[in-house]
Amino acid sequence: MSTMEDTRPTIAEAVQALGGGPLTEESVREAIWPLFSRTLDRPSHPKLNGRPEVYLANHSLGRPLDQTARDLQRALDLWYRDMDGAWVGDDGWMAEIATYRRLMAELVGARRPDCIVPKTSAGQGLRAVLNAISDHGHVPTVVATRGEFDSCDFILKTYHAKGRARVRWVEPAATSPFGRYRAEDVIKAIDGDVDLVLCSQVIFSTGEVLAGLPEITRAAHDHDALMIVDTYHSAGVMPINIDGDGPGGMGGADFAIGGNYKYTRGGPGACWLAVHPRHLSDENAEQHPSDRLSTLDTGWFAKKDTFSYRRTDAPELSAGGDAWLESTPPIMTAYQARSGLELTLGIGLDRMRAYNLHQQALLRRAFENRGVKLYTPDASDSFGGFALLVHDEAPAVSDQLRVEGVNTDARGGCVRFGPDLLSTQDEFELAADIVARVLG
Ligand SMILES: Cc1ncc(COP(=O)(O)O)c(C=O)c1O
Numbered sequence: 001m002s003t004m005e006d007t008r009p010t011i012a013e014a015v016q017a018l019g020g021g022p023l024t025e026e027s028v029r030e031a032i033w034p035l036f037s038r039t040l041d042r043p044s045h046p047k048l049n050g051r052p053e054v055y056l057a058n059h060s061l062g063r064p065l066d067q068t069a070r071d072l073q074r075a076l077d078l079w080y081r082d083m084d085g086a087w088v089g090d091d092g093w094m095a096e097i098a099t100y101r102r103l104m105a106e107l108v109g110a111r112r113p114d115c116i117v118p119k120t121s122a123g124q125g126l127r128a129v130l131n132a133i134s135d136h137g138h139v140p141t142v143v144a145t146r147g148e149f150d151s152c153d154f155i156l157k158t159y160h161a162k163g164r165a166r167v168r169w170v171e172p173a174a175t176s177p178f179g180r181y182r183a184e185d186v187i188k189a190i191d192g193d194v195d196l197v198l199c200s201q202v203i204f205s206t207g208e209v210l211a212g213l214p215e216i217t218r219a220a221h222d223h224d225a226l227m228i229v230d231t232y233h234s235a236g237v238m239p240i241n242i243d244g245d246g247p248g249g250m251g252g253a254d255f256a257i258g259g260n261y262k263y264t265r266g267g268p269g270a271c272w273l274a275v276h277p278r279h280l281s282d283e284n285a286e287q288h289p290s291d292r293l294s295t296l297d298t299g300w301f302a303k304k305d306t307f308s309y310r311r312t313d314a315p316e317l318s319a320g321g322d323a324w325l326e327s328t329p330p331i332m333t334a335y336q337a338r339s340g341l342e343l344t345l346g347i348g349l350d351r352m353r354a355y356n357l358h359q360q361a362l363l364r365r366a367f368e369n370r371g372v373k374l375y376t377p378d379a380s381d382s383f384g385g386f387a388l389l390v391h392d393e394a395p396a397v398s399d400q401l402r403v404e405g406v407n408t409d410a411r412g413g414c415v416r417f418g419p420d421l422l423s424t425q426d427e428f429e430l431a432a433d434i435v436a437r438v439l440g
Helices: 011-018 025-031 033-040 066-087 093-108 122-130 150-161 183-188 213-222 320-324 332-347 349-368 394-404 425-439
Strands: 116-119 141-145 166-170 196-200 226-230 255-259 271-275 387-390 409-411 414-417
Touching (some): 011 025, 011 033, 066 093, 093 271, 093 332, 116 122, 122 196, 122 226, 122 255, 122 271, 196 213, 213 226, 271 320, 349 387, 387 394, 394 414
Parallel strands (some): 141 166, 141 196, 196 226
Antiparallel strands (some): 116 271, 255 271
16 A cells, blocks of 8 residues: 555556456456546436446546546645756656656557657647648648548648648548548558658547558658558557557557547646657767758757757757657646556556457447447457447437436447446446437
């Protein structure tokens, strides 16, 4: 236990208590639930006889650990106590940012912590990349799927409208019951004019895993284009790896973006851009500085020797991934994300993935027993962390479910049901009852 007075388990103790085997509802309830006393103590829902709503929107906003509040308090305590001294020292704000970069690098299989550039949104990461490939008025050509999330979609359309990028959109194939994206269609859109290719590893609206990401990266590289992967719905859901070629691999993508809002319980603003080390100065010693990829989205934390206050006429960048930093960074986001990252990494992504797929299977069965068919993926791991009800009026169905006590959301003609470690089979049965009633 953490202290004599405090009998709450630490994350490390809880993970240890979980043991090494596959997760079960019993083991998770016993070992992990004590980390979530505040989240589990929600008010009862007016329609559910004294119990809280069934929260199945974990694929949207993840539920925080008790430790999250304590970590944020730690950041504030330093401020009150040390004022500007809070930035420095082994436990200071900068050290927490370094921890964030280390944990994130581990989560997404980046080779070095400094490959992770903290951002406050995934879109900010995309803009930093767009603003790195438009030097001297070059208007980059970007290939992107129509399945990119609204933020990236809107940014690309805005760049296009302002003459700052030309975008080639890749449409989904006409498949039933919703369009699926195929690597071959993305590859077909790549030619010698293309500068950047953007694909989500898991499509946000349907959860489809985009198969063939390493092949897309290779096709981009064959045409001297760069590859950026949106991992918002894969990081924290399944083992992923920027350099990998197998499942979860991105084939050595140049960039990845994502955020901790969802599966890793880190709340809004704890996002990041990963830059492949091949683009960092110290792995390119022979490269002339003017050929080095660098972005307009910069600031004094990207400067060489930030705190020397030395000014040169030509900007001199810091070494490694720090060259991609910007101005004075937010620090709360690093504290906010820590507990969820530690828990996810402590349990391990293999086990998290297996348990989530098991939960999705239980959900499907519970619904099927009430005559409601959830979408069944062709292979169990070809979709991400949530199950789908395909419905013409998905938004209205999701709204009604919320009124009745089941919290879901709807995107692109699908209601999304995302379980997490706090979800139970009993909740799946209750949700299935309510869905069957709402669908009539
Ligand atoms: C695939 C994907 N990318 C990005 C985001 C968020 O983008 P941003 O951080 O720019 O708001 C989301 C949020 O739902 C998402 O699903």
